[in-house]
Amino acid sequence: MLLLMLAISVAVFIMICVVFPVFLAPLVPLLGLYYFLQLFYRASTRELKRIESITRSPLLAHFTETLNGLATIRAYRVEARFARDNRRLMDATNRSYYLIFAVQRWLGTNASTLTNVLTFLVSLVIISYRATTDPGIAGLIMSYLLQVIAMLNLTIRYASELEVNMNAVERLQYYAEELEQEAPAVIEKTRPDKQWPATGSIEIDQLHLAYRKGLPDVLHGISASIRGGEKIGIVGRTGAGKSSIMVALFRLVEASKGSIAIDGVDIASIGLADLRSRMSIIPQDPTLFHGTVRSNLDPFGHHDDHALWDALERAGMKEYVAGLPAGLDAEITEGGENLSAGQRQLVCLARAMLVNARIIVMDEATASVDMRTDALLQKAIREDFAGCTILTIAHRLNTVIDYDRIMVLDAGEIREFDSPRRLLENTDGIFHSMVAETGPANAAYLASLVR
C-alpha cells in the first residue's frame, strides 16, 4: 500500500515537473544529497543491527542459564554476581540498540532539513513564476512535494530494515541448502527385510570415529564380535569412548573408517530410519516430549491400546498411568517435567519394550534412579529383554557384573573384552583395578556376583 502510494505520488510529481521543468532545478542536487544520506544510513544500520544480534545472544544465554540454575545460584549466594553480569550484558546490547535509534533520528533530522530546504526552494521558484503559474498547479506541486519527501523517508527506513531482515532469510537458506545433511532415512535399494535383525549379532571391524572432520579420532580402530542375545557391559573411565560406541551404532556421527555389521548387514549401507527403528535406546537422561503418555510411548501410532498398557505394565508404570484421570491421554509437559526422573526412565523403558527390538542400548540407564526403579529396570532387562542383545554403558559395575561379557575401553581402544570372571582373575587388568577401587566390601560383593 505504502509503495503504491509512493509510486502514485512520484508519478504525479514527475508529470507536473515534466510539464513545468523549471521546478526540477532545485530537486536534482537535493535528491543527490538524499541518495548520499541513505547510503550512510543503510550502512550504519546494517552494522549496528549485526552488533545488536551478536550481543543479544550472550544476554539470552545468560538469562536462560540463570533461570535454570536459580537454585544453585541462591544456594551459593552469588545472586549479586549474576545480576551484575546480566546488567553488563544488557548494557552491551542496549548500546547498539540505542545507537540504532540515534541513527534513525539522524536520518529523520537530516531528511527533514533537506525537505525544508527543498520546499523553500520550490516555493521560491513558484513565487518567482507566479505570473505564469496557475495557483491550482502551484498548490498541487507543494502538496505532492511534501508527500513524496515523507514517502522517501519511509522508503529508506523500510528498505534498510528489509535488507537487515534478509539476514534471517540468508540464514534459513544456509540451513536448507548448505548445512551438511544426514544420510537418507530410507535407501530403497538396500532396505533390510522386516525381520532384520533376527539374531542381533554385532560385528565391529576396525572402527574409527571422529566427531568432526579435523578433530582427532576418539575411537581408534576397535574391533569386536558380539553374538546375538549376548549381554555386554561397556565400562571405562570418563572419556574412554563408551558413549561414542553408541554414537557410531546409531550413526549419530558417521564412522571415519571401519564398519559395523548387524546380522551381516553393514549399517552404513542402509537408511537411517531403517537402522534406528530396529534398535532401542534407554538413555541416561530420558527424553520425553510435550504431548500425552500415548504419544510419548508410540509417537507414530503403530500400536493399539492393549500393547501400550502391556508395555506400561511390564515397565511397572501401569498403576501410575491408570490412576491418572486421562489415562493414556494424560498430558506430559515439555521434557516430561511433570514426571519424576525415575518415572521418565520407566516410560522410556516401556517405549523400548513396545518396539520389540533385538538390540537394546542402555546408556547408564540406572545412574539416576532410586532402588525400586533400578530393581524394576534390572528385572525387565533380565526377563523382557532375555533374548535381546544388550549393550549397557555403565559406571556402576554392579549393573553389569553378571553380564555375559565386559568390554573395557580406555582412550578409544578396547583393552579388555571377556567374561567378568576371567577379567576379575586377571589381577593386572583394568577391570580388576576398577573393581578394587569400589572398596574391599563392594569388591567382595561384586566377586560373589560373577558367573
Ligand SMILES: Nc1ncnc2c1ncn2[C@@H]1O[C@H](COP(=O)(O)OP(=O)(O)OP(=O)(O)O)[C@@H](O)[C@H]1O
Ligand atoms: N560431541 C563431541 N564432540 C567432540 N568430541 C567429543 C564429543 N563427545 C565426546 N567427545 C570426545 O570423545 C571422547 C570420548 O567421549 P565419550 O563420551 O565417548 O566418553 P565416555 O567414555 O562415554 O565418557 P563418560 O563416561 O564421561 O560419559 C572424549 O575425549 C570426548 O572429549
